[in-house]
Amino acid sequence: MRLTTPAFKDNARGALADPNLQESLGKLRTGFQAIRADAVAGLPDFEALRDTARDLKDHTLANLDEYLTRYEAKVIELGGHVHWARDAAEARDIVLELCRSVGARKVTKGKSMIAEEVGLNEFLEANGIEPIETDLGEYIVQLAKEPPSHILAPAVHKTVAQVADLFLEHHGKYGKTRRLEQPPELVAEARDVLRARYFEADVGITGANFLVAENGASVIVTNEGNGDLTQVLPRMHIVLTSIEKVVPSLDDVSVLLRILARSATGQEMSAYTTFSFGPKRADDLDGPDSFHVILLDNGRAAMLGTEFQDILRCIRCGACLNHCPIYGAVGGHAYGWVYSGPMGAVLTPALIGITDAAHLPNASTLCGRCESVCPMRIPLPRMLRDWRRKAFEAKLMPPRARAGLAVWAWLAARPALYRAITGPAMRLLAAMAGRKGRFRALPLAGGWTGGRDLPAPQGATFQAQWAQKQRTRRR
Amino acid sequence: MSDARADILAGIRASLARGPLAAAGRDALDARVGGPPDAERAPADREGRVALFRDKAEAVSATTARIASLDELPGAVSDYLAAQNLPSAILATPDPLLDGAPWDTQPLLALKRGVPGIDDLVGLTCAHGGVAETGSLVMWHDKNNPHSASFVPETNIVVLPASRVVGSLEEVWPEVRAAATPPRALCFVTGPSRTGDIGLRIELGAHGPRRLHVVIVDDVET
Numbered sequence: 001m002r003l004t005t006p007a008f009k010d011n012a013r014g015a016l017a018d019p020n021l022q023e024s025l026g027k028l029r030t031g032f033q034a035i036r037a038d039a040v041a042g043l044p045d046f047e048a049l050r051d052t053a054r055d056l057k058d059h060t061l062a063n064l065d066e067y068l069t070r071y072e073a074k075v076i077e078l079g080g081h082v083h084w085a086r087d088a089a090e091a092r093d094i095v096l097e098l099c100r101s102v103g104a105r106k107v108t109k110g111k112s113m114i115a116e117e118v119g120l121n122e123f124l125e126a127n128g129i130e131p132i133e134t135d136l137g138e139y140i141v142q143l144a145k146e147p148p149s150h151i152l153a154p155a156v157h158k159t160v161a162q163v164a165d166l167f168l169e170h171h172g173k174y175g176k177t178r179r180l181e182q183p184p185e186l187v188a189e190a191r192d193v194l195r196a197r198y199f200e201a202d203v204g205i206t207g208a209n210f211l212v213a214e215n216g217a218s219v220i221v222t223n224e225g226n227g228d229l230t231q232v233l234p235r236m237h238i239v240l241t242s243i244e245k246v247v248p249s250l251d252d253v254s255v256l257l258r259i260l261a262r263s264a265t266g267q268e269m270s271a272y273t274t275f276s277f278g279p280k281r282a283d284d285l286d287g288p289d290s291f292h293v294i295l296l297d298n299g300r301a302a303m304l305g306t307e308f309q310d311i312l313r314c315i316r317c318g319a320c321l322n323h324c325p326i327y328g329a330v331g332g333h334a335y336g337w338v339y340s341g342p343m344g345a346v347l348t349p350a351l352i353g354i355t356d357a358a359h360l361p362n363a364s365t366l367c368g369r370c371e372s373v374c375p376m377r378i379p380l381p382r383m384l385r386d387w388r389r390k391a392f393e394a395k396l397m398p399p400r401a402r403a404g405l406a407v408w409a410w411l412a413a414r415p416a417l418y419r420a421i422t423g424p425a426m427r428l429l430a431a432m433a434g435r436k437g438r439f440r441a442l443p444l445a446g447g448w449t450g451g452r453d454l455p456a457p458q459g460a461t462f463q464a465q466w467a468q469k470q471r472t473r474r475r
Numbered sequence: 476m477s478d479a480r481a482d483i484l485a486g487i488r489a490s491l492a493r494g495p496l497a498a499a500g501r502d503a504l505d506a507r508v509g510g511p512p513d514a515e516r517a518p519a520d521r522e523g524r525v526a527l528f529r530d531k532a533e534a535v536s537a538t539t540a541r542i543a544s545l546d547e548l549p550g551a552v553s554d555y556l557a558a559q560n561l562p563s564a565i566l567a568t569p570d571p572l573l574d575g576a577p578w579d580t581q582p583l584l585a586l587k588r589g590v591p592g593i594d595d596l597v598g599l600t601c602a603h604g605g606v607a608e609t610g611s612l613v614m615w616h617d618k619n620n621p622h623s624a625s626f627v628p629e630t631n632i633v634v635l636p637a638s639r640v641v642g643s644l645e646e647v648w649p650e651v652r653a654a655a656t657p658p659r660a661l662c663f664v665t666g667p668s669r670t671g672d673i674g675l676r677i678e679l680g681a682h683g684p685r686r687l688h689v690v691i692v693d694d695v696e697t
Binding site: 199254 | 479480482483484486487488489490491492495496500501504507508509510513514531535569589590593608609610611617618621622623625626627643644645648651652656657658659660661662663664665666667668669670671672673674675676678680681682683684
């Protein structure tokens with residue numbers, strides 16, 4: 001996919017001015033936050049399970065090499081094949097080679113963020129193989145030739161009317177020529193169109209939510225059932241996934257399942273949780289003849305042992321997106337690549353480099369809601385600060401911002417001088433603001449006041465108020 | 476052994492600042508697997524579990540019925556199809572459990588056994604078990620119950636022996652571990668297929684079944 005991360009600011013400006021997007025994002029904010037809160041309230045040990053989940057994933061990452069080789073051995077025992085891909089190009093090549101080995105023309109796909117990460121669809125198309133997205137949201141964005149804008153709801157940025165237009169435009173070739181208005185009719189039409197595609201496909205590609213080292217299972221969690229039809233009907237099933245998806249045992253999967261759906265969609269359990277164990281058995285009546293797993297690294301191994309290791313605990317529930325004021329304002333496309341929201345702002349710089357992704361760590365108010373809802377207790381704000389520091393060290397900030405920070409740092413390191421300057425300055429600003437208590441415009445602060453008012457200082461600095469409080473307490 | 480595999484494993488070990496795990500380290504990982512469930516998540520008695528299963532399944536838009544024995548199964552299936560105004564042609568899986576039901580008592584039901592095709596609208600499958608905590612069916616998709624049977628037909632009727640309803644997910648794992656080989660697919664099915672992808676409105680029947688009807692049978696002990 002085309003990378004537009006360096007243009008985050010322009011993307012965000014466009015997103016804020018898009019009324020359709022703003023309508024969709026409004027629904028997302030209210031909907032997902034409320035259903036998660038209800039689901040969490042219904043499970044008394046949810047907080048304890050978050051600790052367990054964090055610890056089990058930390059344990060896995062500390063033994064990742066061992067768990068991956070155990071998983072591999074079990075898949076081979078089941079009659080499957082495991083392929084290792086260092087980067088996106090290797091993963092694409094392996095998929096293509098596998099598709100060609102069975103003469104594939106059509107490939108159905110369940111939702112896979114890794115397939116997005118490696119840019120699989122464009123690559124298959126360029127090589128004469130038609131990829132067909134089957135997750136309804138992915139199908140919609142595929143028709144629109146857009147990337148997904150949310151992990152769970154890839155087409156959340158599309159209004160019902162926009163989906164209706166897309167279906168009218170693309171479903172004519174299947175004899176569907178009436179513009180449908182209502183979601184139930186639209187879902188039914190997509191079901192009808194895609195049903196035949198499942199039966200035609202030569203290869204089915206799914207992602208994986210978890211890989212189980214204990215027994216070689218790959219696990220997908222879906223609500224539509226598309227991932228199951230994708231893997232059972234074609235002759236070959238390819239699981240395209242990444243190395244940090246492995247967990248030690250079934251016990252670990254049940255812990256993660258208990259918090260995943262609640263954090264994501266507020267469900268106690270998604271409609272379908274499917275464990276796949278290799279290709280069809282000799283006496284099975286259906287299932288793929290061959291089963292392949294592609295394990296992608298793409299920079300993840302190098303993140304172990306660094307300040308960014310914790311993001312590898314992420315189980316892609318989307319809770320941090322749903323609770324982020326920035327994501328809620330600009331949506332997923334503004335982030336300019338596959339992953340968005342707080343987890344995307346941390347993961348993307350690690351995968352594509354901080355130079356192209358320098359804006360993302362700043363696309364946060366550091367309000368901390370993401371960390372407070374993350375089922376895996378990932379310290380997202382801390383890592384966003386770490387990326388800001390790295391961007392600063394790499395001199396990726398505009399010179400004026402760097403100079404401003406340098407002046408502030410010099411001053412902050414001299415407390416007496418800092419107090420001497422800020423005290424009178426705050427009193428002056430308070431006096432200038434008068435009774436309104438805010439500024440509509442202020443010299444040198446146009447970047448702030450252009451979009452909103454600046455609240456005026458209350459007359460005393462934080463340090464002065466703190467000192468006053470301490471004195472009162474001692475008395 | 477491909478270069479990529481060796482490189483990735485070496486990269487992991489370099490980042491973790493250690494070599495391959497020694498035997499003692501590997502044994503410690505083995506000791507982690509298994510163990511009892513962390514909490515009681517459902518009533519200990521069968522009646523309590525079945526009641527919780529039905530509540531939870533119905534809360535996610537499945538329907539349930541309960542019958543005393545397999546003798547009542549054909550009638551229960553007929554009644555459900557009639558009530559839903561559905562055709563009486565059924566694709567049933569080869570599960571031997573279904574052989575024990577007196578299908579000739581319902582001459583209007585046209586029962587076909589095997590795997591479903593694109594035109595099969597009603598499917599009849601047998602669950603391996605149920606999980607009361609979440610109202611989930613445990614579908615053991617092997618030769619007796621093909622995987623596609625749970626997903627292709629628009630209406631899925633599932634036979635669930637009451638004796639096979641356990642409390643939590645964790646109680647299923649010992650059976651998976653005890654199996655000589657696992658089934659090709661093990662699915663936990665919780666309600667009918669659904670999507671929220673158009674306008675963030677939940678619609679049933681996205682790709683899998685639009686309707687999920689669970690018939691709980693009392694006298695089957697397995």
